[in-house]
Every structure is written in structure tokens, then in C-alpha cells.
């Protein structure tokens with residue numbers, strides 16, 4: 001598949017008039033990385049894309065759970081609860097993936113399950129939750145700034161712990 005648009009969002013970038021645009025950018029990135037991973041037999045691609053998928057997904061779900069879901073929960077509590085349950089399933093798959101090496105048959109089977117889970121979840125967010133957020137009349141700018149601040153903090157914490165664990169290595 002074409003690799004031209006396989007790019008992570010620039011970190012900390014949330015449009016003030018609609019921060020869900022950034023979440024959708026993350027969705028596209030993870031979805032494409034998963035297609036890339038599952039559509040190849042190339043070990044180098046597996047080794048590169050596997051950890052990228054896990055890292056991007058963890059950053060994204062952490063941000064949604066810490067800042068986005070709590071702020072929008074009142075709009076549709078049942079829908080947000082469903083989204084949190086989806087994250088739980090994805091988290092469990094991510095834990096199992098971390099025990100394995102990219103390219104192993106068991107890893108690839110788990111990645112297929114993760115893709116099924118993530119694609120269905122993205123559809124719920126993009127078709128139901130995000131439109132509700134955009135139409136609710138809440139302060140989207142304030143939400144965007146909170147997401148930005150949280151992500152900046154998350155990145156600096158992770159960079160510090162990565163430096164501590166492995167001198168010389170940081171976020172790519």
C-alpha cells in the first residue's frame with residue numbers, strides 16, 4: 001500500500017475549533033500501520049511497525065481516557081462506557097503483544113484481533129461520539145488546550161523514563 005500518508009500527527013497539535021480532528025488523524029495513522037503490518041510478510045516491516053502500532057495506540061487511548069472521555073461523558077454516558085470497554089479489550093491485547101516478538105505467528109494473530117477491535121471502535125467514535133461532541137455546544141477550545149497540555153506532559157514523562165532506562169534512546 002502507499003506509504004505517502006503514513007505519518008503520525010505532530011505531537012501536541014490539536015485544532016482549537018475541533019480537537020476530534022487530531023483524534024481522527026491518530027485513527028488513520030494506526031489503521032494504516034495495522035494494514036501495513038498485516039499486509040506484508042516482510043520481517044523488517046513487522047519489526048518496525050509492531051512497536052509503532054502499540055506505542056501510538058497506547059498514547060491515543062491514554063489521552064482519550066484521561067482527558068477526552070471524562071469531559072464528554074455527560075453527553076452520552078452509555079456510549080462513553082462502551083468506548084472504555086473497547087479500550088479495555090485493546091489494552092489486554094497490547095499486554096499480550098508485549099510478551100511476544102513481532103512476526104511470530106502468535107503476535108500476528110493477536111495483531112489481527114487488535115485490528116478487528118480497533119476498527120470497530122474507531123467507527124463508534126467517528127460515527128457517534130465525535131459528532132455528538134461537535135454538536136453539543138461544549139467549549140471545544142478548552143478541551144483542545146487540555147488535551148494539548150496532557151499530551152505534552154505525557155511525552156516529556158515518557159522521554160524522561162526512556163532516557164533513564166536506555167541512555168541515548170528517546171522517542172522517535
Ligand SMILES: [Fe+2]
Pocket residue numbers: 023027060064122125
Ligand atoms: Fe480514538
Ligand SMILES: [Fe+2]
Pocket residue numbers: 061064083087121125
Ligand atoms: Fe478510543
